[in-house]
Amino acid sequence: MDNQSQIFQKFRCLKCERRLNKPLELRCNHFICRDCLETVLRNHRTDAQCPACSRPLGDYQIENYTYLSPIHYISRLLSTFTDVNECHTCKEFTTVKPCSECSKDQCHSCSAKHEETHLQIEEQPNENLELSNEELEILEPIKSYLSKKEFEDFIQTARNHVDRAILKQDKTIVYIPRNGSTVSVEKTPIWSDPEIYDWSKHERFSESDIINSKPERVRQLLRLDFNPRPYQIRMARPGLAGKNSIVCLQTGSGKTFIAAIVAKFLHIRSLQNVITPSSSSTSRFKAVFLVPIKALVAQQCAAFRQAFIDQPDSILKPIDNQVGERFKNLYQQFDIFFFTVQKFANFLEGKHADLTKFDLVIIDECHHCYDNHPINSMMRQYHRLKLSGYTVPQIIALTASVGTNKKNAFDHLVHVCANLDCLEICAIGKGVEEDELRNSTNTPLSDTILSVPKEISDPIVKALKDDVMKAIASRLGYDISMMDNQKLETFLAVEHDNACKKNDRDAIIGCDYLKKFHRFLIYYDDLPLVECIQWLIEGLKESTAGNPTQFDKFCRIKSDEFLKFVTIQISNSIEVKAKLKKLVEMIIYLHTGNCRGLVLVRTKFHAVSLETFLNKHSDLKKRQIFAGHLTGQGSAEELSLPGNQQSKVLDEFRKGTKQLLVATDVAQEGLDVAECSYVIRYEFVSNEIGTVQSRGRARASQSKCFLITEALSLNYQRETDNRLKEEDMKQAITEWREKGIQEFRTLVQKEQTDLLKNLSTNGPQPTALGAAQPNKETAKTIHCRFCDTFLCRGSSLRLQGTTIVCLDPAFEKLVNPPKSAGEKVVCPNRTCHRELGAVILLSRNAPGYALQISSLKFFIGNEMLPRLFKKWSQYQGYMQPL
Template sequence: MASSSVIAKQSTYNVVTTDLSSSIEKIQDYKSLDLEPFEKSPVWSDEYLSQLNIQRRPFDFQIELIQSVINSGNSIVSLRTGAGKTYIAALLIKYYYMKKRKEKDEQFLTFFFVPHRSIRDQQVTAIRDVGDLRVMACDDNSTANEFVQYSHIVVCTPQKFLNCLIDKSILLNQIDLLIFDECHNCIGNHPYSKIMEQYLVYHQLEHQPKIIGLTASCGTKLTNPKLVLEELSDVEKRRNNALNKLYELCATLNCHNVVTVKKEEHIEELNKKIHRPIDDQILAIQSMSFDQYIKKLEEVIKSLLSYIGSKCSPSIDVSIDEQQLGQEKNNAEIKNNFTNVILIKYMIMFVKRLDALTDLPLKSIINDIIKKIDLFYNKKETPIEIETEIHHYCLQIVNSIVDRLKESEYYLTNPKLDFLTKKLQELIKQRDNARGLILVSRTLYAKLMFDYFNEREDIKNIIKPCWLVGQNGVDYQNSLSEQDEALKNFRKGLSNVLIATDIVQEGLDVPECSFVIRYEFVSNEIGTVQSRGRARAEKSSFFLVVDEGSKNHIKEMTTRLKELEMLEALNSWQQISPDQLKLNLQKVQDGIINQWRVEAELKQIIESNLADSQTIDGKVSCRSCDHYLGQLSWIRKRNNSYFIRQQQLTERIEIDCFSEERIFKEIQVKGKVLCGNRKCREDIGAAQKFTDRPDILEICALTCKKLKFSFKDLHGNYHISMFQKWADVRFKIHELEPPMSTNTLPVRQQNTILLDFC
């Protein structure tokens, strides 16, 4: 393996908390180590474990899986949640590390990928448990290549690694082992797939890292309800489809086998040692007595939707769903129909609350509606006339329904929430230090349910909630520090109920978690397996609370049949001979690689025909209102950031400063950036400053999906394009010029707008 000196882009990294001059290793003589028992013996003696400095004895079923991987080469480890996949991976890392030290005594490097940053530190702690390995986490403000020289194992999100792989600041021939946690995500455009595209297409070397995938479920990812039902009704089709998806996953990961626990005595040990929920139920709730109260608010919301839709030009049908409204908004943005853009935002907000009527307290929904209406309206200094009319009318109508609903016994709650509250009290009182998860589909649910439990005085000393959602939620968000704080409080027991979106469905490890309740939340069969596995404590419980006969109720029944499909696929896999598996996998992989190459060639053709932004007559504007921000020719990029230089920054945007500035590595964040149009004031980014570029003064980071690009053709006509991310733009962007020397800097600096890569 090449040494770290081959890194194309060398970074300077100062390790503060780790003394690199002192050895963390207790094994002194690797040359004399006997690794044959590790590879072949079903029992590892205490003396042998001591020689290898392994403090915690692995279970026999874990040893079986470790040896299966060693014998098979690149493999996927399929094992139920909570059974120690990370510990198995850590022992395998240590094995390959010891083997290399024994044979060559050269530098060793593993990258361990986690799909979510929220479980990064948890995995670091688990891997360090095997001893002798320097394990470091690539934090939010660092790049993955900064840790290469100082680590045996780098734990990071896949995008961090992919960025370095693409810009060649990390080379695959530096790496011994790649581990993909929750590897079932390796499909489509996920960063896992993009890493493997680099591995199989662009980095075909004599030395390639070994690969290990970890998963509790090799799902088939069918989402079309018609296809799911069609497949489930045909046993042969179901079996073949599941097996084909397993081939696709293995071929994409370049894995030769899926290893599972096979020996009967080890299966018995697994079932005995690793707790599974003893109570696994779908709790279907009948809310008939509540319907009369829902209908009052439902009728009001539908009347408001009809009223707002009639004010749009052209008018919008009240019966369309949230996805269709999103498309209508997109069309309005392209056509510069600012009125419709504003009104459709109100309609989307109302549709979301309409869907939540049977799940959340009426008071909470009404208060949230009022809050959102005011938020939309008050952030504008001079709202357009129709928005003023809509704002006043909606508030008047919503407030009028409040007085009527206050008389209802269900104004502060509803039957489903009453049932959930009683169930929570029952579960918490069953054991000391009980803790559990409530998984929900939307950030709206997480926040309003948190408020609901907090406001109930009668359960204040029983249910101690916290909530956790991503930082990019539409309705509500948690910052990274807020996410960390919520997880820390939950793990310590300061909170005993964590209400969260699916940000914690994969990978969160809290051994004390004694119950998981999905509240009107059904994703797919993988989600069901993953969420069930979060209930780790002995005699734990796993529930789905859902309206009887609802879409989610039916979907869960289908999902549980899909679980059976996954097991059938694994059983079928074990019956196929190794030679036949190899042939089948090669055929599937050839097809995947060919598809990647075709897509890459098409992308290259498109890029080669992209017009130079320096020669395009075009402009950049706010997507919502078409407020002018600058010319396309002004755009520059630096790493993953994009800039527009201009002298009249304050005339085109408004900055809403934070009370305290925030520092993220070389970026200093001052506040939010709002559209300069007083009738719009859309939140379009963050005011920032590069601390390592004093020649650039105040900058503003804007999000690509908040922008609109207009191009003028040869006939003088403008064409509008909108992109979700900068990688998709259809014009070439030039790199930011290097800083000028101090004696050539102009007296007066230009201000700059920075547009981030997403």
């Protein structure tokens, strides 16, 4: 290499191999473009290395790298040799000049040859420019920016390209260069299908070849787009051997990639005819990946694309809004499917999917596999099939924390393993493995409880409790003066249900008002007054009857008096609560550069209200910190987000359009955003699993976690207990190791024996919605819960997927509901007028009436008192499927 070339190489980026652009210096004294460094940090957030010497970068905050000073020798070289860059054609790093046609840099030897490529489009006269009205409408915006000659040239050039694309089966094209000679040029195929990789010619290998190979070799054998970490290969060992296993690793350690390694291995082996898939209708390997929420379907499918780099679009299929009837066709077209657990359970229930036709089931967040969770319901079906001699799929379960379920942590671990049919646990050992994991992942530096002093008195709280709630309660004979929030909530729920059963109209009305006021107090304890009072006004409107009773009028008068008092207080500018001040203070303190922040809250209303409050805050506006909110699925009236909206919000958060996300527990599990550098739980404490999982959402280097709560509050105590239970969970893993593999298997098998005995004794459980056939649990009549008005017979209920629909002509005549989809259906009693459900459109746009069970009461058999249910899954009456 001559001296000039050596000088040129000094200011060539080691990553993109082009001229340095906004160069930064690494600790190893190598130089890289700023954008290239940002890409490296984003794509390799735990093991980023210098592209030249492979030295770990260490610092993952792009803002901590400084630009070179003007007097630095690299800066001076760049300012001196302004015409040096990579040639677009030969890729040599030398002196170049931009092409006059396309502005691409070309060296002296490539320049003439490159100019000839621009002559390949035939210089035909601008004729046949007649366009249809539709084409003219599409092109009108372009026409306004071009002259007449430029517009004609544009049309002709576009037509030439289209004509050649249509005639791409020709081997050559002919054009006339400026010198007049005819030249034939071999044409590159346009829009050709990607080459299909021939797995029959791929190297044959076994699970031992994977386990005993280095990461680079595993990447080559499995054709991965990433180098697996050594511990990931070890954790995949039972899965590669075809054994059911639970992978128990901290968040951010790459559990999804472990499952992907196993799935890819089994997929390749089936293509090479080394193993025979268990599915009887196809010779291809079939798998399903189950996630807890819809927003994670696309995320986990995207992760699997890094393992399935050959034709991923024909192998991987996220199941989002697809109807069950279509799945049989999708099953034949694709190999690995990504479902929410609930949707897959619905498909199994509706006979659209068959568990025996899958070779592998991957269960994310498997710690939910107990009691009546959909995962456990699916596993009960798995166990029944296994008992009956059917071939069942292999299970790989993923979790960061198995939980305790208010029991001994080790006993719960045994119970979950028995439910999942997993005798193998894959967990990191002490010493070398622990160090390897620590060096490969980002763990929050701290998880701090920030206690805020409780406010001693508030005139709004005092006015509502003393002047309104006590007055209504005394009319009903209730003494609520000594009840705390938890006792009052329980008391009102019980009294409301009793009032509904006895059809005590005044008690129903009074309890409804008291429940709304109580809910307002809970919201106001954490949130801005303006948002809370708006919620209360809307809630009281819903309770307003067309023909109110005397007691209803009394409650309304007391409510109006309170609302007037609040209006006066707002006009006097109420001070922002200390908790809210602390939240804003922490966001400003923690939010730097291009980072992301996550605020976890208890309810959907908390999420929506805080988003509004934070986006209006002047200090956050100045710093251009914009918030979005994420809640679970459901109706818009319940402040829920449909699946497509969830995906949009998460996409904005990942891209940085919204740097702050206020979310309910829907974001507590599984959400993976590399730039998330702080997590604040705002008066939100769930169980010990939630404590661990929320910490795992902080994925960036040097990240931090906080809990903002009142000093000595119930949440403060819960969090303290959760941290003790977290230690119990760690001790459970230690106890598993101490007992040894064989003894632990014996314990799991004993637990399974009891499980299977219970399944065989009780037989098939009732379906999730509706019994399999008419039974004594079917309601004779169904009434409005609030006023006892008869609505319909139990036999008129129909099952549309997971939605309960009333198709009784008598109900339609009685209620006289609207016909437009989404409109509310209300009780026909004018003194009640409460919402019963909504209109939905069935086949051929026929209206159906989706009823909400919280507005109904059921008279079953000869029982004198009605039954009340919180969820439709609790009602076991027969409902004929539509």
